[in-house]
Amino acid sequence: MSRSGLFITFEGIDGAGKSSHVEGLAAALRAQGRQVTVSREPGGTPLAERLRTLLLGETMDALTESLLVFAARRDHLRCVIEPALARGDVVLCDRFTDSSFAYQGAGHGVDFGVLAKLERMVQTDLVPGVRAMREPDLTLWFDIAPELAADRLAGASVPDRFEAQPLEFFRRVAQGYAQRAAAAPQRFARLDAAQDRDRVWQQLSSVLVRRGWLASMAAAQEGLE
Numbered sequence: 738m739s740r741s742g743l744f745i746t747f748e749g750i751d752g753a754g755k756s757s758h759v760e761g762l763a764a765a766l767r768a769q770g771r772q773v774t775v776s777r778e779p780g781g782t783p784l785a786e787r788l789r790t791l792l793l794g795e796t797m798d799a800l801t802e803s804l805l806v807f808a809a810r811r812d813h814l815r816c817v818i819e820p821a822l823a824r825g826d827v828v829l830c831d832r833f834t835d836s837s838f839a840y841q842g843a844g845h846g847v848d849f850g851v852l853a854k855l856e857r858m859v860q861t862d863l864v865p866g867v868r869a870m871r872e873p874d875l876t877l878w879f880d881i882a883p884e885l886a887a888d889r890l891a892g893a894s895v896p897d898r899f900e901a902q903p904l905e906f907f908r909r910v911a912q913g914y915a916q917r918a919a920a921a922p923q924r925f926a927r928l929d930a931a932q933d934r935d936r937v938w939q940q941l942s943s944v945l946v947r948r949g950w951l952a953s954m955a956a957a958q959e960g961l962e
């Protein structure tokens with residue numbers, strides 16, 4: 738039986754705990770026989786990874802940042818995401834376009850209308866004959882107070898250009914996510930990311946079970962082992 742692809746994104750401010758759960762969910766889905774493609778943004782292709790290095794390391798203005806993240810996204814969609822969805826894979830992506838609205842838009846003040854134009858331009862006409870804009874089927878939003886996320890990152894390695902931003906920046910970014918979630922409540926599932934790792938996993942897996950994408954909480958346990 739052929740299955741249709743699923744596109745699931747992980748979003749939240751730096752230090753929210755997203756990356757800690759990507760591989761766990763991939764393992765739980767694979768244990769149920771699904772093919773899973775794991776990727777991240779910015780990045781996911783050789784070209785997009787080169788753009789990521791520039792974005793995280795070089796000083797630039799916010800519009801330049803926006804143009805680079807969307808250029809990387811176009812390449813990622815064409816070379817990795819669309820082919821995987823066409824095969825019927827579940828695509829798990831650590832960050833996607835909501836990050837651009839939250840970081841470049843709410844965080845750095847790039848006009849939301851400009852970002853919406855880039856979103857439409859970059860996320861359509863990817864597959865011949867398909868006009869619909871590619872969007873995630875589900876966005877797992879790791880919601881956390883910026884102060885707690887900063888504490889979690891404090892012991893980590895040298896911060897990149899984004900992680901080094903002041904708390905006030907992350908307050909605006911967090912607000913940006915809240916706005917995006919309010920505008921698309923069916924797509925977003927909010928997780929209380931302040932809880933310990935096991936509880937966050939329980940919240941996450943129950944979202945997948947409710948949507949019929951994981952068979953049961955017992956199957957979801959595969960992601961913890």
Ligand SMILES: Nc1ncnc2c1ncn2[C@@H]1O[C@H](COP(=O)(O)OP(=O)(O)OP(=O)(O)O)[C@@H](O)[C@H]1O
Pocket residue numbers: 749750751752753754755756757758889890893900930931932933934935937
């Ligand atoms: N629920 C949790 N409770 C306590 N610490 C956590 C929790 N989840 C993750 N951490 C720790 O917090 C730090 C950040 O986690 P992680 O890298 O998963 O976050 P992230 O959202 O992917 O961050 P970034 O976007 O900066 O990559 C790590 O040191 C991780 O071990």
Ligand SMILES: Cc1cn([C@H]2C[C@H](O)[C@@H](COP(=O)(O)O)O2)c(=O)[nH]c1=O
Pocket residue numbers: 751777778779806831832833834836837838840841899900
């Ligand atoms: C997709 C995307 C990402 N960013 C920022 C957000 C993060 O600080 C970094 C990526 O680092 P991570 O450790 O992989 O989370 O990039 C952004 O500003 N805009 C975007 O569209």
